[in-house]
Amino acid sequence: MVEEGAPAPVSKPRLVATDLDGTLVRTDGSVSERTREVLLAVEALGVPVVFVTGRPLRWTEVVFEHVGSHGLAIVSNGALVWDVARDEPRTVRPMDTATALAVSQDLRAAVPGTTFAVESLEGIDLEPGFMERATLPAGVRRAPIEQLFDRPALKLLARHEELDPEEFWSLAEEVVQGRLVVTWSSTSALLEISAPGVTKASTLAQVAAGLGVEAADVIAFGDMPNDLPMLTWAGTSYAMADAHPSVVAAADHLAPGHDDDGVAQVLAGVFDL
Incomplete structure (x- = not known):
């Protein structure tokens, strides 16, 4: 530097x-x-x-x-x-649906309180408990994560309301183990998850x-x-x-x-x- x-x-x-x-x-x-x-x-x-x-x-x-x-x-x-x-x-470059769903299920089991949203070309869809900070566009769906992968997912968002962002990322890395790419760019505990590579x-x-x-x-x-x-x-x-x-x-x-x-x-x- x-x-x-x-x-x-x-x-x-x-x-x-x-x-x-x-x-x-x-x-x-x-x-x-x-x-x-x-x-x-x-x-x-x-x-x-x-x-x-x-x-x-x-x-x-x-x-x-x-x-x-x-x-x-x-x-x-x-x-x-x-x-x-x-x-x-x-x-x-979308995610494989089966892999994304498995990762979301594993992450919630390992870190209770995790909620999810899915970004696609059509927009964002959220679980009922996902607390979005920004204004949401019209027509947003709220449904369990299992129902949100019915179209190609560009990004899986994972949010936790109590953990520090870096702590949440570290825990998620242990769970995901390279199956998907996990990163973050928010001051809140919001992870951004993408397809491998x-x-x-x-x-x-x-x-x-x-x-x-x-x-x-x-x-x-x-x-x-x-x-x-x-x-x-x-x-x-x-x-x-x-x-x-x-x-x-x-x-x-x-x-x-x-x-x-x-x-x-x-x-x-x-x-x-």
Whole structure:
């Protein structure tokens, strides 16, 4: 880990990958005009900007205007690649239903009080006891977990109302034992569970390869544990100044905080904007 304000890479990156919440998006949920201008300037140089987020599609669409008309967005921690220009999925990496159901049953047995929700292309469905913090869209189903896997699941959400987020993640890792990928990015005990091998990094690698870009030519930004695979894969990585300690330790460089337009500040320097 180097200090904040580290020198720009010797060669200019050929792809920018950035997380949203806690990274590009401010605490009030906005993307500043300065950040928007910098992203558009980078795009104008022919360098694609790819949003790589744990958000579901319905929460990512609100910031698509900032990714460029031809851009791609990696959604749900890598389970979905969305073609912004065509407004359609390019890649879908769902979970195996039997495995996801077995994991949910095992996790509840090992950690009583666990409740679940399932994200799909159609939206979110929740168990009756799952306490969602955000406003839910119309038409949300509430049913036992066994009834929520009737369509391809992009992400399984597990919530606990009493445990610490990292403690819950550690317990879940012992239960899951590699059958699925378990990560987290919330200040509450909310786990985000994906198909085997599905991470921000693995899907970003596919997108980059399709664009003829190698890992060494990617600059990535993040702030939470679900960003770690992407940050360790990218040739140049920045943790936000207010990132989780594990992210700060893993990244190459430290960017100013997300409320200080840290991504924009770094990119302006890297690309001499």
